[in-house]
Amino acid sequence: MTQETAPTLILYGIKTCDTVRKARKYLSDNHIDVTFHDFRQQGIDSHLLEQFIEGLGLKALLNTRGTTWRNLTDEEKQSTADPLAARNIMLKHPAVIKRPVLVRADGKMLVGFDTETWSTFLQGAN
Template structure:
């Protein structure tokens, strides 16, 4: 299992704490430091809609020029945006043991994923 995010993000912190409290082992990938590769993001986009993965409420999105935002209209353009600006990805992204992609965190959501 792998959790992708940024360590100082509050939602990522909550997800990491929740997984640790449930004694669920996971690898953490800091995509601010380690980056994101095309295959990883394309894999996410194969399972999740680009509009779920691109955080249009965050500061990174809001800081983009309007023409850059307007250019994000499909999976391909969203992929390029996420590779260029990893912090525009909604966090955290969890790749579970069955290789299913889950975006975001809430206690109820993770309880449902892990049946606890």
């Protein structure tokens, strides 16, 4: 009987995002195995979003620079000052979550992509 083990690294994002592409290339170039979770194809549930919020903070996760944010109504944008409303918008519009989010098996996580930060973070995964 074989026992399945949890993946060491999970990368969350959207495959068409330029920053996610750079992060995936970095991982591939460095021969780092990762499971990729695409928000557009696989979605995000409230439990996973709560884990992100606990690990990274709501403010760090809310991408206010992207197209999805610009397409929100002014009322929706203003409502994100309320944590519950911000969560609901992220669940409804996963592309408004800053990306990529990289999660290690120990639960530690990063948002965004920077080669130096990632290098240090990934050393802790070994």
